[in-house]
Amino acid sequence: MRHEFRVQVGPAAFRIGSDWRQPLDQMAALYNGYPTPEIPDFTVRLFARRFWRRFLRPSVMIGGDYMLPDAAPLSLAHGMLGAEMGMNLQMALGQRRYLLLHASAVERDGKALLMTGESGAGKSTLSALLGERGWRFMGDEFALVDLENGAIHPFPRLVSLKNEAISLFEDSVDASRLGPLMRDTPKGDIRHLRPPDDAVEKMHEPAHPALLLFPRFGHAPDIREIGQAEVFVRLTQASTNYVMLGEVGFDTLSRLVTTIPSRAVDYPDTESAVDSVERLWAELAA
Amino acid sequence: MSDARPLVRALTDPASTGDLDPAGWTALIAMARAEQLMGTLAHRLDGLDVPDAVARICADARLSIDHGRRQALWEAEMARRVLAPLGEPVVLLKGTAYVAAGLSAGVGRSIGDLDILVRREALDAVERALIAQGGWEWVKEDEYDDAYYRDHMHELPPLIHKDRDRMIDVHHTVLPLTAKPMPDAAAMIEESEALDDGLRILSPPDMICHAAAHLFADGDLAGGLRNLWDIDRLLRDFDERDGFWAALGERADRHQLAKPVACALRLAETLYETPVDGDVAGKSRAGDALYVRRLLARDDWGGETRKGLRLAFYIRSHWLRMPPLMLARHLWTKWRGKAHHDS
Amino acid sequence: MSDAIFRADPPEARRMVMLDGVALIFHRPSGLTHIVAPPAPQILEALGEGDASPDTLLERLQRDYDFGAADDLAAALDARLAELETAGLVWRP
Numbered sequence: 001m002r003h004e005f006r007v008q009v010g011p012a013a014f015r016i017g018s019d020w021r022q023p024l025d026q027m028a029a030l031y032n033g034y035p036t037p038e039i040p041d042f043t044v045r046l047f048a049r050r051f052w053r054r055f056l057r058p059s060v061m062i063g064g065d066y067m068l069p070d071a072a073p074l075s076l077a078h079g080m081l082g083a084e085m086g087m088n089l090q091m092a093l094g095q096r097r098y099l100l101l102h103a104s105a106v107e108r109d110g111k112a113l114l115m116t117g118e119s120g121a122g123k124s125t126l127s128a129l130l131g132e133r134g135w136r137f138m139g140d141e142f143a144l145v146d147l148e149n150g151a152i153h154p155f156p157r158l159v160s161l162k163n164e165a166i167s168l169f170e171d172s173v174d175a176s177r178l179g180p181l182m183r184d185t186p187k188g189d190i191r192h193l194r195p196p197d198d199a200v201e202k203m204h205e206p207a208h209p210a211l212l213l214f215p216r217f218g219h220a221p222d223i224r225e226i227g228q229a230e231v232f233v234r235l236t237q238a239s240t241n242y243v244m245l246g247e248v249g250f251d252t253l254s255r256l257v258t259t260i261p262s263r264a265v266d267y268p269d270t271e272s273a274v275d276s277v278e279r280l281w282a283e284l285a286a
Numbered sequence: 287m288s289d290a291r292p293l294v295r296a297l298t299d300p301a302s303t304g305d306l307d308p309a310g311w312t313a314l315i316a317m318a319r320a321e322q323l324m325g326t327l328a329h330r331l332d333g334l335d336v337p338d339a340v341a342r343i344c345a346d347a348r349l350s351i352d353h354g355r356r357q358a359l360w361e362a363e364m365a366r367r368v369l370a371p372l373g374e375p376v377v378l379l380k381g382t383a384y385v386a387a388g389l390s391a392g393v394g395r396s397i398g399d400l401d402i403l404v405r406r407e408a409l410d411a412v413e414r415a416l417i418a419q420g421g422w423e424w425v426k427e428d429e430y431d432d433a434y435y436r437d438h439m440h441e442l443p444p445l446i447h448k449d450r451d452r453m454i455d456v457h458h459t460v461l462p463l464t465a466k467p468m469p470d471a472a473a474m475i476e477e478s479e480a481l482d483d484g485l486r487i488l489s490p491p492d493m494i495c496h497a498a499a500h501l502f503a504d505g506d507l508a509g510g511l512r513n514l515w516d517i518d519r520l521l522r523d524f525d526e527r528d529g530f531w532a533a534l535g536e537r538a539d540r541h542q543l544a545k546p547v548a549c550a551l552r553l554a555e556t557l558y559e560t561p562v563d564g565d566v567a568g569k570s571r572a573g574d575a576l577y578v579r580r581l582l583a584r585d586d587w588g589g590e591t592r593k594g595l596r597l598a599f600y601i602r603s604h605w606l607r608m609p610p611l612m613l614a615r616h617l618w619t620k621w622r623g624k625a626h627h628d629s
Numbered sequence: 630m631s632d633a634i635f636r637a638d639p640p641e642a643r644r645m646v647m648l649d650g651v652a653l654i655f656h657r658p659s660g661l662t663h664i665v666a667p668p669a670p671q672i673l674e675a676l677g678e679g680d681a682s683p684d685t686l687l688e689r690l691q692r693d694y695d696f697g698a699a700d701d702l703a704a705a706l707d708a709r710l711a712e713l714e715t716a717g718l719v720w721r722p
Contacts, residue, residue, distance in 0.1 A: 001587050013339070015312065017587050038308045039339035041346075043316045045587055065319040065588060096346035229648040229664065236662065243660070244353050247644065250655040250662055254646045353660065360659040360717070367720050421715055449715070450661070 001045060006036050010155040010203045011098070011144065012091060013037030016083050018046040020058065023079030030158055030179050030194045034203075042066070042094055044086035046079055062086045066093035078185045080192065084160060091142055091155070092240040098144035098153055099245060099252045102238040105138035105152050106130045111210035111285060112152040113277070114143055114260075116238045122217035125165040126273055128193060132172065133274065137199040138207070147248050150255050151206035159193040166191045168270065210285035212262035215273060219266035223276065226264055232257045261285070289591065290511060290584040293317040293327070294557050297515065300330040311340050313586035320588035321511045322396050325351035329394035351394050358382045358397040361452050365400060366485050368420035372411055377403040377478045377486045379457065379496065384516070387487045391519035395512075399444065399453040403488075405475055406458040413442055413456065422447050422454060460496055460541070461503050469499060469541035490524040491537040498550035499543055506600035510581045511557075517550050518558040531563035538566065553577055633683070635710060636722045637676035643718075645670060656718060663716050668696065669709045673718065680722060683710060 001017030005024040008014075014037075018024050023046060045063040058076035064086050074082045091100060103116035104127030113135075115123040124140040131137025138154035145152060158179070161169060166189060170178065179192035194200075214226065214234070226234075235253055236242045242249045261284045267273035292314050296303050306314065318324040328344035328351070336344070362382050369376050377383075379401035384392030404412050416422040422445040442456045459471040474496070478486040488496055497520060501513040524530045538547040551567035552574055554560035580599050583592035590596060644655040652670045654663045668690060675681070675689040687706055696702045713719040 001589075037339070039311050039315075039337055039343075041339070041343060043312075043319075043588060045589060047589065063589065065316060094346070096349045097342070227649040229651050229653070232648060232653060233664065243662075244350065246353060246356070246660045247655055247657065250644060250653075254648075254653060257648070258646075356658075356660045360661075363658075364717055367717075 001047070005031075006040060007031045008035040008037045008203075009087075009157045010139070011153055012042065012095070012155065013040040014042050014044060014087050014090065015040040016044045016046070016086070018079070018083070019048050020046065020060070020076060020079060022076065023060075023083055026080045026179055027083060030177070030192060033197075033200055042087070042090035044083060044090060046082055046086070049073065062089075064090055066090050068093075072186065074185070077180075078182050078190075080179060081160075081182055081185055081187075081190055084158060084192070087157065088141060095142075095144070095241055096244065098146060099249055100239055100241045101143045101145060101235060102141070102240070103143040104140045105143040105154070106135040107138055107152075107154075107207040108135050108281070109286070110207055112138060112143075112207040113281060113285070114152065114209055114212045115215050116143075116212070116235070117214050117216060120217065122215050122267070122270070122273065124159065125161070125168065125270065126215060126277070128159045128161070128165075128195075129168065129270060129274060130277065131196055131199060132169075136202060136207075137195045145209075145252055145256060146206060147245070147252050149208075150252060150259070151208050153206045154199070154203050156195040156199040156203050159195060161191045161193050163188045169193055209256060209260050211281060212256075212260055213277065213280065214262070214264040216264065216266045217273070218268065220268060221272055221276065222264075222266040223280070224264040226262055228257050228262075231262050288313070288586050289579075289582040290317050290321065291582055293321060293323065293511065293584070294582070296327060297323065297330055298558050300334055303331065303334065303336065308337070309586075311337060315340070315343055316586065316588035317584050320584055322509055323512050323515065325354075325394035325396050326512075326515060327394070348394075351396065354397050355385050355392070357452065358385060358400065361400040361447075361450070361454065362386060362485060363483070364420065364447075364450075365402060365416070365454060366483060368415050369412060370484065372408065372415060374404055374408040374412065375475050375478060375486055376412075377475055377488060378481075379403055379488070380500070380516075383487045383493070384520075386481055386485065389520065390523050391516045393519075395516070399455050401455045401457060403457045403460070403471065403475060405472065409442065409456065409458050413445075416445055416454065416456070420447070421449060425453070460499050467499070467542035467546075469495065469543055473540065489533075489537075490520070490527060490530055491534040492541075494520055494524070494534055494550075495537055495541050495543045495547055498538075498547040499541075501550050502546045506596060507577070507580050514550065514554055514557060514581065518554045518560040521551070521554065521560050521562065525561050531566055534563070535566045549574065549577070553581070557581065633721050634680050635676060635682070635686070635714075635719045636680045637673050637713075637719045640674070640677055643673070654718070656716075659717055661716070663718065665709070665712065665716075665718075668694070668702070668705060669713055669718075672706065672709055672713065676719065683707065686710075 003018045003021050003024050004015060005027055006015045043065050046060050049061050059073040060076055060079045060082045061073050062071050062082045062085060066089055101116060103114045104123040106113050106127050115126060117123050127140045137156060139156050140159045142155045143152050144155055177194040182190045263280055265276050267276055296314055318327040324347045328347035331344055362378055378386055381395050381397035382400055425444050425446045444453045444455050446453050460469040461467060474488055474492045477489040477492060479489055480486050497517045538544045548568040551562040552570055555562045556578060580595050585591050642657045646653045652665050654665060671690055671694060675686055683706055687703055
């Protein structure tokens with residue numbers, strides 16, 4: 001590959017190779033200050049399907065150690081998104097050292113709040129917002145559960161802000177923390193946000209989970225209890241490596257489910273969500 | 287241009303990795319993953335002094351392999367339970383056979399679908415039992431693929447288990463019916479050997495014949511380094527057995543696979559220093575070097591190289607499997623499908 | 630199915646956690662997790678005494694547990710046995 005960028009995000013080390021310089025320069029700027037690993041865990045490749053497509057209407061194919069068939073190419077302007085998608089895919093398909101939950105996580109007083117739910121439920125935006133309001137941001141996409149002691153390890157990759165969520169941050173954070181605005185990607189408008197400095201500095205500090213929430217955006221405010229068996233099932237569905245881990249995955253997940261409280265939270269807007277989170281945290285975790 | 291020679295060297299002589307720098311390790315791991323040989327590499331490196339990051343990656347790979355092995359053996363057991371009442375011989379093929387029989391080729395090997403070989407006359411009953419009692423169902427394929435499988439291939443269209451999400455390929459012969467060599471599948475089943483649980487594996491010579499047929503006939507030599515590694519490990523397991531090499535020569539002739547078996551042996555010897563019998567392997571040929579170049583077409587990033595050579599092997603592999611007109615029809619349908627997806 | 634004989638793996642082949650009245654079972658030979666409702670865990674336990682037909686199983690269950698009406702239990706037993714067989718937790722030797 002002509003260009004290379006390496007970055008360590010929490011416990012996972014990546015190298016990204018690219019036929020083009022631009023996406024890697026954008027990443028290097030936003031990941032400034034993250035450690036550079038020597039031997040990466042995962043390789044991601046951004047490449048042109050045909051040689052001439054490097055130059056003419058460049059179309060970025062995403063490859064790597066772990067791949068899904070039929071990944072559609074992106075335009076070069078969306079190249080950095082491709083790299084981030086590739087990194088996520090390596091985690092989703094290749095992570096073996098932790099139970100991987102498709103969940104966001106924030107920390108306060110040494111204890112972690114986990115938020116999981118389907119895409120569009122708002123867990124990512126909510127974690128980023130809390131990260132700007134006194135919580136330590138641990139990750140907006142994956143929470144890594146320690147297989148020995150159940151602690152949550154941070155994975156503070158760049159936050160991928162989507163559509164309306166972009167404007168929530170554009171005016172309030174330093175411009176140097178924002179990547180280029182990528183319009184009309186397959187996921188709509190995307191803008192990457194560098195996590196706050198403390199999230200980067202503490203990327204190797206785990207925290208024990210204290211509360212699990214299932215937020216759902218766009219509904220009248222409501223809070224419901226969920227049975228532990230249902231929580232267990234929903235978390236197996238939110239994990240890409242639960243089955244792979246075998247018995248240790250079963251132990252880790254059943255311990256998580258039986259030791260921390262969980263609630264479903266519906267909310268109409270982000271301010272209401274932040275209020276609900278603070279209230280539930282004070283009531284159940286603090 | 288870089289190629290996959292470092293991977294071949296590390297597998298053949300694991301201690302030689304002692305001189306790798308971080309870039310060398312990084313490339314080796316990417317190649318091993320791309321060739322589905324990371325689990326094998328991890329086992330070959332077991333006990334050697336490697337950098338911490340590499341040791342962690344190897345531990346990950348061993349975990350994946352253990353999982354895959356458990357899953358593969360379970361799929362075989364579930365098929366056994368469903369098919370046992372039929373009283374038909376069920377022969378495990380490829381990776382599942384290697385781990386079930388405790389062969390060296392199974393150590394560290396990643397295993398995909400469950401492949402079984404049954405008598406052609408039993409095909410309908412096997413299919414019915416898997417679907418009615420076992421919980422398998424058709425993978426939703428378009429009609430063309432379905433008809434194609436049934437008319438011309440050596441297996442049923444793949445079935446997938448509705449709960450476990452795992453595929454089973456039921457074969458009644460070793461190569462597609464349209465292929466020129468006609469291996470004697472009935473004889474393979476006849477000569478197969480029973481495992482403790484009643485499932486069966488091919489006899490050692492037939493296992494090599496099948497592995498060689500699989501190496502050359504299945505696709506465009508994709509996964510060739512792994513398939514050739516299977517052959518290397520199998521031959522090392524069987525090398526000492528009385529009369530093995532003579533039997534291999536006979537069976538290869540019987541199955542019309544003398545050429546592919548000979549070529550597989552020569553390639554294994556060239557790349558993996560496999561002990562082979564000169565009579566069965568025959569003299570090296572000019573074309574061997576081309577196969578070696580194709581097998582090693584992988585760069586430091588795990589990416590494919592030598593695109594032209596890959597394409598040549600792809601077209602050739604389809605040519606071998608099908609008469610030309612049928613090939614044209616097949617490729618046309620594939621391209622049409624592809625173009626549709628791309629747009 | 631009444632003349633069929635069923636077998637289960639020994640108890641050490643399983644890990645069981647009860648949550649909200651259902652059993653989460655991790656099955657070691659397959660690496661699969663199953664969620665089963667009563668009397669499935671009790672059936673597995675009763676098969677620990679040895680292979681059994683549904684009739685024998687019914688006797689063992691009635692001996693050890695108070696399940697109420699016998700007709701309902703027989704129907705529930707058949708249904709659970711079918712589920713357990715599909716899951717691979719019991720089989721016919």
